[in-house]
Amino acid sequence: MPLSESDFPVQEHSLKNGLQVRLLRDASLPVCTLYSFFRVGSRNERPGITGISHLFEHMMFNGSKKYGPKEFDRRLEAAGGTSNAYTSNDLTAYYEDFASEALPLVLDLEADRMASLVIDDASLARERDVVKEERRFRTDNDIDGMMDEALGALTYLAHPYRWPVIGWMSDIEAITRKDCESYFRQYYAPNNCTLVLVGDFEPETALREIEKLYGPIPAVPPPPAVPSGEPPQKGERRAVIRYPSQAPALLAGFRGPDGRDPDSLVLDLIEAALSSGEGARLKRALVYEQELCVDSHVYFGWRMDPGPFEISLKLNPGVDPSRAEGALWAELLRICDEQMPQRELERARNLVRSHLLRALATTNGRAHTIGQMEVMLGTWRALLDLPDRYAAITAADVRRVAQKTFAPHRRNVITLIPGEVEA
């Protein structure tokens, strides 16, 4: 079932300064979502300032020329709205969900901080402390976080995907106001941004307002290219973490294709077959039948450059990690060697299609999906034929991509062993 353009009457505009605007009216509820996608993430960083994209995301809420410190969220919440943001390896996205009456204010707030963000030493110092707490929470005291960080450093030697989005603690401490100002000038320009507005609004009025507020912001020269090289992997890589946990854990990663490579869609189906739902292969084999794991997860997300396909196993207390690892490789071998039954392929397609449909069920979800398609695949229209593209994937495609991706010499394995590090 393809999605129809009549269901998604997205209006496309580009301002003279390069700002891309995507508008989708939906008056079913009196709310709107505005997303600002900036094409900058941790892949645009360099050693010494890792984490600046994420730290900068925090700084965007600390005041601009017209709306001073604390004003952004204060004004927004007082008008019936809320904001948040996230930083990934590839992009930084800011959004506001709000009562539709607040649209003029929201556009003014966003345009003002793109035009004239103010960065001062005091707010940078406070925000640095907040980010360090976030790092302690998500990474230093979190098993998944510490393993994921180790896997990135193992899987990539040369590419910026090597470092964590939140950055190394020593870099977070060292980033200066000057670094931030230069980062802002380079990446927070209209020609590096896609604006997506979805909800209950009049498109003509909204577009006029966007042109008025964003039009005067000058474009900047395109950002420097990201060093995207990575030597081919010539053998399995391993690392061990010792941590006082209740049980061992395993995280395996394979470098896969980039998001625009058609093989990415095949890996989406493999991800669903391995880990979506209770009947997924890994859950059935490792959790229910062999009772090796409390839980298993697969994560594969589209990236701008060849990204990782990750498999995480939270082992039952006392289970020997090598046993769980052996069971995992056996399941991956099955995907590589045996043709996936048609019924299972259909199940995976249906799960992926449902996931896509459910992402479109909310105003925020529609805005996010449109923007993500623009930034990652080059056009929001990619959304329309995704169901057909998934439907065209065959069992032979699954086997071919699995063999290419899961070859033993491409393995990267982090094992977490309960216990203390010996001094």
Place this chain on the structure above:
Amino acid sequence: MIAHDVALPPLHVEKLPSGLTLLAVQKRGLPLFHVRLSLPAGACEDPRGKAGLAQFTVDLLRRGTRRRPAPDVDEMIESMGAQLFADVSMEEAALALTVPSELSERALDALLEVALEPAFDENEVAAARRRTIAALQSDLDEPSTVAGRALVTLGYGPGHPYAHPAQGFRRDVDTFQREDALSFHATRYQQQGGLLAAVGQSSPAELIELLKRKLGQWEASWPGRSQRSPLQFAALPPGHATRAVIIHKPDSTQTQVRIVSTGVPRSTPRYAEAVVANTALGGGFTSLLVDAIRVDRGLSYSVSTRLHMNRRAGLSVFASFTKNETLRELVDVAMEKMRAYAASGPSNDALEKARTYLAGLFPLGLESHEALGEQIADALLDGLGLEHLKTYRSRVLAVAPEPAREMAAELSPARDGALLIAVGDADAARSALDGLCPVEVRQLEEFA
């Protein structure tokens, strides 16, 4: 200015003679169908010494029915592109599925089979017991999960039906037998007090007709009501002095903090005043506590106050975390701000902001099929009625300063008798909290 209350989509509610409520909601747009079954089989129904049985029972439903084994149940559901939601709150067990519209009949058949015809196979029960015990131990690696388990256990106090996490405790789960699940299912998965909801593109009349037709196939085998003893919801005893419980998690460089006091039940007639007062204190990003702790001092990444509102009782909870070195500073700032707020209530600006914030964002909670079904079902089951949703915006916008101030005093987590929970390195936490209040150190394993 927020203009008006939000109109609910076309819907129909019908209570059957059996005591089961049918709810049909028409939602146009995406071609999806959502079905949700809520039953009076939540964690508060766990028998004494069997904490976790409601969750254990709902987890077992999908592990085989009288018609098919577990892998075939998974296949039946997931071949539709759906994933079964099966979980318990304190009050209810809920099962839900969302499928493409054309699969609505299959989805209803699957959901009712799983809910009403579980096999509770002996081997599956034993395996589920092993899995649950392993998961409970594994959860000890998550400091925020431990804090959450501790706050309900200690916050409600011994003997209260809400005083345990839904997942239970290892010592109780270890005793679960097939007969426990069978008996719990036979006495709690009844029509009386249950609600079956459908949200889809068809008209409410068509959806009701579909629900009734499908129910007809189960009428004979689904008990209407069963006899069981009513639960005892004694009022939470007032605490007299603030006390702290440190839960030792070795090698933590950060401490999870919860400050807990008695709250209000969801049925409180002053619901609007409660959510407004809480939002101004620690609900939004510009609330008093986020401003003081995160924005002004950079002490934490996350700061909030939440009203844990169950049907018959609730807690008022402050939640945050910080590095061990600043634990005392965070606690001092939080307690001082919360005490001052209890005395003065929100400023006029803060009150106005909280009211508009809640009213403006309210429709977002009704957007997806799942959210719409859950919100309306909960409003009906809690006895609040559709008016609770229909008039939410106007009630919240009408909250006046004096009632908001009264609620601020009544709900501040930092009242006398508050319980402070710190999950982290015990030595660091004990030293940080020295002189603040009596401190007791508990071991992590006690909360598994």
